[in-house]
Amino acid sequence: MKALFLLIISIGFLVSPLSAQQALFEESQIISPEIHSDNTVTFSLNAPDALSVSIAGGWLANGESVEMTKGENGIWAYTTESLSPELYSYSFTVDGVKTIDPNQAHVQRDVANISNYFIIDGDEYADLYVVDQVPHGTVSYPWYNSPTVNKVRRIAVYTPPGYESSDKNYPVLYLMHGIGGDEIAWLGTGRAAQILDNLIAEGKAEPMIVVMPNGNVAQEASPGNGSEGLTVPSFNLPNTMDGKFEESFKDIMDFVENTYRVKTDKANRAIAGLSMGGYHTCYISRYHQDTFDYMGLFSAALNNKPKDYSESPAYQNLDENLKKQMDDGYKLYWIAVGRDDFQILRDGIDELKTKMDNLGMEYEYLETDGGHTWNNWRNYLSIFAQRLFK
């Protein structure tokens, strides 16, 4: 055992001096973040020459940061209060420059922001975000042809545990991201694969395929994965809520139903999305009539109005189509939003609810704590997934 250790160390040291790729790597003794048994968390950063170091993270109020304290050894440190179970992102700011934690190798991207993250488990939601020793589904990134927008586009697909070794057909949840997101958003910060693995293992969700499209039809794929190159992710993409994605949705369904072993009846199709994805869910399920038995609107950005794009076929006869959606029938129209979400967004949701009430159209409405955050969207997925295909 000792011989192995020495061999490996010698390779490690040998590799360092010559490799350009590995020049930037420095093995460190600092453990950061250190999660203590009482769920307080200590962050540490070796920065003897820095004048000020602060930390921002998901447990603080938005826009807030706290100063870290410099020790005599040049290591700045900060310990939180005891934190509730949740996935938390964080970043340091060193002399005015936002930076990731150089002692932690795990990062996530939200729109254009790269931050570190850690998980405190211990409640029914956060326990779902952890990779457990349960059967795992497969995450794939195939490409599909979308003649509607004249592009070959990337999509993310979760097939449930056992898919490869069975010949069963599975129901499908189409799950959509928000503005500034893309086909990898739900798999990164959204923890969709872990949530589904764990819910299925506990028998709380049916084994299902989860299809995560890229709702920005101006893109082939998430930034860096398409031929557009290493562009900076942005809120300001064209054609995100103008009907083009809704129109092209049949290309996605064609690909999925021709490529995977899926059940192709309405009772085995669900559609959901967060923010802009909730808007997409609302209008896709209304345009592609009699197609989905389950709709999930997570903090839906219904403050945006299709009337600004009245030329799109997806936005014709909106009121009639809503009535027809009701008449065709469905099993669940599920709407959730946080009490602290933007008022304009909450107003948009209230407007839909009023319209549905006036029609006598059924829906379930869940109002939760919190605002327009991934914390809520992960929770909403966890709840909604348990309601499907039963």
Next chain:
Amino acid sequence: MKALFLLIISIGFLVSPLSAQQALFEESQIISPEIHSDNTVTFSLNAPDALSVSIAGGWLANGESVEMTKGENGIWAYTTESLSPELYSYSFTVDGVKTIDPNQAHVQRDVANISNYFIIDGDEYADLYVVDQVPHGTVSYPWYNSPTVNKVRRIAVYTPPGYESSDKNYPVLYLMHGIGGDEIAWLGTGRAAQILDNLIAEGKAEPMIVVMPNGNVAQEASPGNGSEGLTVPSFNLPNTMDGKFEESFKDIMDFVENTYRVKTDKANRAIAGLSMGGYHTCYISRYHQDTFDYMGLFSAALNNKPKDYSESPAYQNLDENLKKQMDDGYKLYWIAVGRDDFQILRDGIDELKTKMDNLGMEYEYLETDGGHTWNNWRNYLSIFAQRLFK
């Protein structure tokens, strides 16, 4: 169009103040890196309060960094000489703390080091690293059962363009990472999916499946993706070169040959790897006799010696097994290494060559510029892949 723009801007602004997830996001006007038409590159960082900012990157000698210059606007800048086509990583150091570029959203991980990267195309190798408008293969992350090490483990699989829509069987390349790497290394810094997409599109490589295992049998998956949690990636893992991975390789082949449409004869199996993965290639192809027609040793770490683990079945009768590998026959035994690689590693490769020469065992040997770097390993994959299954 203007209405859309205003709507999106309003969502962007609305989202910022309340969302914990999006608190860290700041849209910026700084473009960094900026690649000019003469292949000089300008990096910029807004850091009015910093005392010193330097940059390190793949175009500099190893361990070297250069000071950036502070402008009156508080933006530090640095422009390189004209760079050769290549994929380059880089990072800033702000008052002693290594940081990524906050104006760039694209990062890669090499062992525990997160850095930004950019690509300068324009030669036969670097052009392969770019996502082009060519047919794309699918990258998947399935899990396989490995009874030999009593774990369910994650693996990365590239299926070539057309796999989903055809019923053809494909040849397989098993492609392995180095020490400190894992199943995602070849897909990140290694650009394996882009290299294969582009070589296949140009008709230079046969459509093939590329299987990228995790060679660290102590891990279920790369750090963060297994039940070990958000561990820091390390050179110092147990059981990496003690025969356990070689023994368990049949579990991988069983999974692949039972799950994918693959050709299962020797003529349609290749195996290759970099550094530790070259060591694995050498001993797997010798232990699993008469199984592979193509071997690729990229900067193989043959300075490590199986004799330290003489109890492993994979390391019995090594000389006899090499002789038998020769007698069984194969199409290509390909060995490549950089002139500036570690002498101890080059000595290990020379020792194998001498042994093969003494046996009269055929191989091809390629010595290139450069050292123990991803630049070389990407090139070696590009060359080796063109030699397979023809």
